[in-house]
Amino acid sequence: MTLRVNSEMETQPFNFDIVARDGEARAGILNTRRGVIETPVFMPVGTAGTVKGMRFEELESDDLDARIILGNTYHLWLRPGIETIKASGGLHKFIGWDRALLTDSGGFQVWSLGALRKISEEGTEFRSHIDGALCFLSPEISMEIQAVLGAEIAMAFDECAPGEATQEEARRSMELTLRWAKRSRDAFEQLQSLAARDGGEPQVGMPALPARQALFGIVQGASHQDLRSESLERTVEIGFDGYAIGGLSVGEKKPLMFEVIEHIAPRMPPDKPRYLMGVGTPEDLVEAVARGVDMFDCVLPTRNGRTGQALTSVGKLNIKNARYALDQRPLDEACQCLVCRRHSRAFLRHLYLSGEMLASILLTHHNLAFFLDTMRRVRQAIRSCQFAKFRREFTEQLSSGLGQDCV
């Protein structure tokens, strides 16, 4: 599929239109300076500037056709460091990717360090996971780094509360996230206007900004619906180009996760993209779409690919399983990806057991193909008002076959 260029793009580098609805589910078009993204969309995760094991040509191929991938502020800041990326002219040029990027703010990654970090009003002090060096990240620093990275979408710097956080803990965390959201927005606006004023030329000591970015705010509040509502309302007051649901898939039970999504997604601004961070399985994606979510990212297809798990239309398949030793069938008989068209389970199992890189490469490719194709089918179903039927059949099929293989 060719990337269409929107005529308004030059003056309005980021806009979002809903083109179809089916119940709470929405199909939309996100226009960015670097191409059109149809939603609901799954964004492969490229933490350190690479979607692990995947060449960029493959991500661009018709087989996958990923329109937007993620980069991570925390990881890229520590390595290779922001000066290296600045020298290349931003993350797109550094990695050689001309399509859209979204950068996470580093808030979640720093929070994940647990005992290795100390959170204060100003920001978060932490030890680098690479060399133990003492580092400090704040809303302002995160915005500066993200301006250098130059993704089409940047994220506010937030703090995450654990899934089982009490009302009190969750409120304290939410209030901090709101103050950081305001600081993120202010620092972001200042950077954008500096860039605009100088036509994209870097200031002395300031990052280069090739064009205006979009900034998303993040709704927190753990599993407390009243806090989620308040967080949403006050985040929208600050004002962002899109809104994310953070702090899910962090240890809470799955029904609770869907309660939060069902409560909060339909209350989010209808004309802005809704992004559910770090979620999830193929069924999670479809269920979240049914509740009004537009954007997703998750390491599941890439990480599980590296550990020998294929995600298929009939459930999970653990390629290590002895039952596949002589199995001439593709990973997924319903899949048309390059891997399923060419290679047998027997060969993929051999590659995996032999510790061959190609096992990770091919399983990751198939998993991404399955996720991206599922989202294509989701969009098509919404556009043709067949989403409820699609959702039912998809879920039934997923639990029909290979469930016994779950790792």
Next chain:
Amino acid sequence: MTLRVNSEMETQPFNFDIVARDGEARAGILNTRRGVIETPVFMPVGTAGTVKGMRFEELESDDLDARIILGNTYHLWLRPGIETIKASGGLHKFIGWDRALLTDSGGFQVWSLGALRKISEEGTEFRSHIDGALCFLSPEISMEIQAVLGAEIAMAFDECAPGEATQEEARRSMELTLRWAKRSRDAFEQLQSLAARDGGEPQVGMPALPARQALFGIVQGASHQDLRSESLERTVEIGFDGYAIGGLSVGEKKPLMFEVIEHIAPRMPPDKPRYLMGVGTPEDLVEAVARGVDMFDCVLPTRNGRTGQALTSVGKLNIKNARYALDQRPLDEACQCLVCRRHSRAFLRHLYLSGEMLASILLTHHNLAFFLDTMRRVRQAIRSCQFAKFRREFTEQLSSGLGQDCV
């Protein structure tokens, strides 16, 4: 480039024609049932059924266009095991590769095990490098395994002598290799005729053979020219479809290696392909072509790719080197491969230091592109009688630039 189909292929599945000469250098056409191979040719090594880190689509792409790759009897026999490959219908179908294959006999790999193997007249007893199990390989067993693998070219089961072997040691080893060569040829002929008689259908307890294979004999004799001559003469007496120079690049000094090649290659049957096993660097390849060699395999481009070394037209480049941290240039400014067209040294260094799989993938791709492109240029130079000029310029350029980066 499209693979041409030779009209004689059905009846004559393997033939070789010299189409140009320039000094001792020869350009030829090797017709196989699975496509045309222009020589001199470099064969990427796919030991365990995969050229490490490379997808088969990439090997087939115009960027690389590898016409033949190697598989290894020893490795594939131990894992996944011959029953697995038989169940798939041979190695081509097992791995999903429709172009030509050459399988090594396992002789060299078993010899390389050192203290773990015991050589007798009958064959070699050894411990598996995977699980320590006691195994036994002989000319007859190697031929049976290679018949199941079904490569276009199989190799005789040989014994290798160390580079510094005395005359006595080298003679003993050469005599054994000659007896094994005869047994290899006899077992091979029996298997081929069985296959032919049954139209390719597998016998009870016998391997399936899709079509007649070619068998190459291997010339040994360490660094002793008289033994090399005798080995060649007596191997040719037994009669093979092609002849290989074995036992080089096993610890002997490089000038000695070239003395052996210079002595033996021009004496090899002029109408049969000449294959120099396990050699070498790009300059080695060009120098061996100048002495009349047609075929090469080596793990150098793949193995060095995984350890961060790029082979370029101006010498070796160690991507770990700090000098490349901000270097926006491609690995090789003279290279037109996908990696050099898309990615900077700075990014490749970042990937390597981050332990990202993509570093190995991209460096391997570039290295293979450089080897395969060099051979394309070699063939063109021979056909236009410009090989001497090409050789001089290639060698001069190689030593011009990045030599200080050698690892």
